[in-house]
Amino acid sequence: MRMPLKMRLYYGIGRHLPFLKIRPPQVDRQAALTLRPGRNSLLSWEKRDSGETVLTVPQNQKVGRMTRWLAKWMNVPNARHVELDEVGGYVWELCDGHHTIESIVQKTGRQYKMNRREAEVSVTMFLQMLHERNFIGFYKKVGKKS
Amino acid sequence: MPTEIETNQPSQSLAETETAPPASQTRTVVGWQGIRCVLPPDWNVTGFSMEHESGYLRVDAPGNSALTVQIRWMDAASQGNNAPTLYNLLASRVRKLLRRPEPPTPKPDLKGNLERVLKETARQAKKAKSRFESSIKPEKTEGEHDERMAINFTWSGNGRGQGKIWHCATCNRVVIAQVVGAAKDQHAIADIASQLFASLHDHSDNGYTLWALYDLQAQIPQDFRLETQKLLSGYLHLAFARGGEKILLDRWGLANMTLKKFTLGEWFANNAAVRLKGLQKETFTTPQGHEAERYSGRLSLFARIRALRESLGALGRIPTRFEGSIWACAESNKIYALQVLHSARTEGLLTEVVNRCVCH
Numbered sequence: 001m002r003m004p005l006k007m008r009l010y011y012g013i014g015r016h017l018p019f020l021k022i023r024p025p026q027v028d029r030q031a032a033l034t035l036r037p038g039r040n041s042l043l044s045w046e047k048r049d050s051g052e053t054v055l056t057v058p059q060n061q062k063v064g065r066m067t068r069w070l071a072k073w074m075n076v077p078n079a080r081h082v083e084l085d086e087v088g089g090y091v092w093e094l095c096d097g098h099h100t101i102e103s104i105v106q107k108t109g110r111q112y113k114m115n116r117r118e119a120e121v122s123v124t125m126f127l128q129m130l131h132e133r134n135f136i137g138f139y140k141k142v143g144k145k146s
Numbered sequence: 147m148p149t150e151i152e153t154n155q156p157s158q159s160l161a162e163t164e165t166a167p168p169a170s171q172t173r174t175v176v177g178w179q180g181i182r183c184v185l186p187p188d189w190n191v192t193g194f195s196m197e198h199e200s201g202y203l204r205v206d207a208p209g210n211s212a213l214t215v216q217i218r219w220m221d222a223a224s225q226g227n228n229a230p231t232l233y234n235l236l237a238s239r240v241r242k243l244l245r246r247p248e249p250p251t252p253k254p255d256l257k258g259n260l261e262r263v264l265k266e267t268a269r270q271a272k273k274a275k276s277r278f279e280s281s282i283k284p285e286k287t288e289g290e291h292d293e294r295m296a297i298n299f300t301w302s303g304n305g306r307g308q309g310k311i312w313h314c315a316t317c318n319r320v321v322i323a324q325v326v327g328a329a330k331d332q333h334a335i336a337d338i339a340s341q342l343f344a345s346l347h348d349h350s351d352n353g354y355t356l357w358a359l360y361d362l363q364a365q366i367p368q369d370f371r372l373e374t375q376k377l378l379s380g381y382l383h384l385a386f387a388r389g390g391e392k393i394l395l396d397r398w399g400l401a402n403m404t405l406k407k408f409t410l411g412e413w414f415a416n417n418a419a420v421r422l423k424g425l426q427k428e429t430f431t432t433p434q435g436h437e438a439e440r441y442s443g444r445l446s447l448f449a450r451i452r453a454l455r456e457s458l459g460a461l462g463r464i465p466t467r468f469e470g471s472i473w474a475c476a477e478s479n480k481i482y483a484l485q486v487l488h489s490a491r492t493e494g495l496l497t498e499v500v501n502r503c504v505c506h
Contacts, residue, residue, distance in 0.1 A: 030210045051406075086403055102209075112400055113479035114380075115360045116208050117190040121379040 035138040037104070037127055038097030043135060045092065053089030055082040055135065082135075087112060091126055095136050101127065175363060177356030178203050179372070180317065181217055184345035185338070189215070191359040198371055199224065212305070213327040213334060215342060222254045222318045253313070254320050256285065256297050260311045263322060264301060271303025278303035288312065305329060308339040317349035354502060357384060361478060362397050365502035367495075390457020390464045391492065393499060394419055394485040401474045401481045410439055410481070414472040419485050420449050425468065433501050438473035440496070445487065453487060463489055469496040477506035 014022030039045075044056045056079045063071070071078075084092055090111060094104045101124065109119030130136045174189045176182065179198050188208035195201030200220035207213035241248060264280050271278035280301040288294040296312035309324025323346060325339040350356065354365035357372075362382055370386035370393055377383075380399035385392060396417065398404060404413060415422045418441075425443035432438050445453065445468050453465045465487035472483040482505050486496045 033210070087400065112402075113477075114399055115190070116188045117192075118360065118379045118399060125379075 032124070033102040033105070034100050035140065036097050036100050037095040037130075037136045038139050039092070039095050040135050040137065047089060047093075051086040051089065053084040053092055055084065055092070056080075057082060057135070087122075088126060091123055092130075095127075095130070097139050174205075175356075175358045176203070176205055177358035177363070179219075180319075180349050180355050180368070181219060181321070182345075182347050182350075182356045182358065183215075183217075183342055185215065185342065196372060196375070211327075211331075211334075213325065213331060213338060215323070215325055215338065217321065217323045217346075219319050219321045219348065222313055222320050253295075256295060256311050256313060256320065257282070259320060259322065260297055260299060263311075264299070267301055267303060267307070274304040276304045289314075299324075302329065306332060306335055308335050310343055314348050319348050321346075321348050357395075361480070362395075363504040364395055364484075364499060366393055366395075366499060388463060390453055390487075391489060391495075392419075392465065392485075392487045393495070394483075394487075395499075395503075396483040396485075398481040398483075399479065401476070401479050404481060405474060410472050410474060413481065414439065414441070414470065414483060417483065418470055419487065420445060420468050420470075422470075430471075432473055432503075432505075434475070434505055436473040436475055436505070438471050438500070440469070440471040442469040442496075443467070466490055467493075471496060471500060473505075475505040480505060 193204035268278040283298040311322040470485040
């Protein structure tokens with residue numbers, strides 16, 4: 001499914017060139033809480049005994065042969081690792097395309113005894129950060145990307 | 147993630163083992179600048195002002211509900227003729243010096259205040275092209291000792307509201323409180339309004355002001371004024387001052403994760419207002435049964451100079467001593483820290499506040 005033009009403009013140009021004043025698409029809170037975050041299938045992850053979750057983000061995948069050769073010659077690693085703390089790992093596990101943001105907020109709040117508002121702010125900020133790095137996408141319905 | 151344990155026992159036995167939820171899960175206590183009320187669970191403070199004399203408080207319903215509670219208060223004395231003339235500036239000081247009583251303040255015009263508020267609401271309804279209607283009930287006296295003159299009102303236009311305006315003779319405040327929601331929320335508004343007005347107080351009775359928001363509840367002596375606040379997700383900080391004396395209240399979330407990396411003492415040493423090295427350390431149990439650490443001692447010379455600089459103009463209350471305590475509450479998964487910078491004549495302030503701090 002293609003993203004609407006306004007969204008493509010913002011994510012393509014707007015967020016990198018703020019002086020163009022291309023505003024991000026407005027999503028009301030009620031609609032946002034019904035979205036279902038899903039993990040990027042290119043990423044692999046593992047949970048450590050210490051509670052942290054390590055994401056492996058592949059690099060040099062969609063590049064030309066020359067760039068790949070240069071990367072190999074300059075010892076650029078093929079993947080980078082991102083470490084999430086216990087709460088981050090817990091939210092990451094729930095990003096399976098089935099749980100809505102609302103249910104993730106509720107479960108995180110219950111698990112870590114957080115106030116509803118605190119949980120909502122923390123979880124939505126974290127999901128926003130993951131989305132900006134293309135680690136997750138959002139589905140409107142199960143299996144349908146928004 | 148809460149794991150569901152499968153058991154072969156019948157559900158009856160599970161139900162029997164369930165205990166009643168703690169009070170904090172069945173209601174929300176809100177306390178700010180002397181205003182306090184009880185609301186349904188998960189309602190949260192979303193807007194407030196820092197001033198004690200006049201200000202506002204906004205509490206929103208959880209989830210997607212449009213219901214909100216709005217409370218405004220103002221000092222009735224400030225409504226009269228108190229233009230900053232030389233006479234007005236000097237008169238009160240001279241009266242204090244001669245120990246003469248303040249002249250009685252004229253009764254505030256409740257109806258006039260209410261009409262101003264409704265006029266503003268009507269203007270918003272007009273902008274939204276909605277028909278505005280309001281109804282004002284006659285003035286009546288309320289309270290245990292008839293100390294309140296109150297007027298109830300309702301309105302409908304761009305939404306719907308039910309509220310009350312009153313003047314309290316004890317604290318000399320004019321308070322206007324209303325529950326606002328969408329037009330379809332008529333019954334919910336009435337329910338919340340009855341709960342709100344049954345529990346709403348505008349002044350403290352025991353000399354302590356209740357400060358309650360986001361699961362934090364503490365009673366601070368009422369002559370301390372809120373100086374700074376930081377309300378972040380997972381960290382709350384309220385700082386109160388009386389002259390140069392200070393009470394600092396901190397609350398951190400996710401205590402279980404913090405305590406995996408730090409001990410309580412290390413965490414406090416990293417976040418305390420003064421250096422803890424050289425202070426006397428002891429442990430005690432809080433009234434709610436938590437093991438707490440207490441640090442006390444004289445402020446260092448540098449800390450005293452800093453306190454003196456910060457408390458210029460309040461020479462009677464220069465802090466010379468520090469008392470601080472920290473404890474972890476497993477029930478709410480939070481860490482609480484209380485720090486008091488006080489003068490030698492106000493010993494025991496920390497214990498007073500710790501005893502009045504509710505963590506779960």
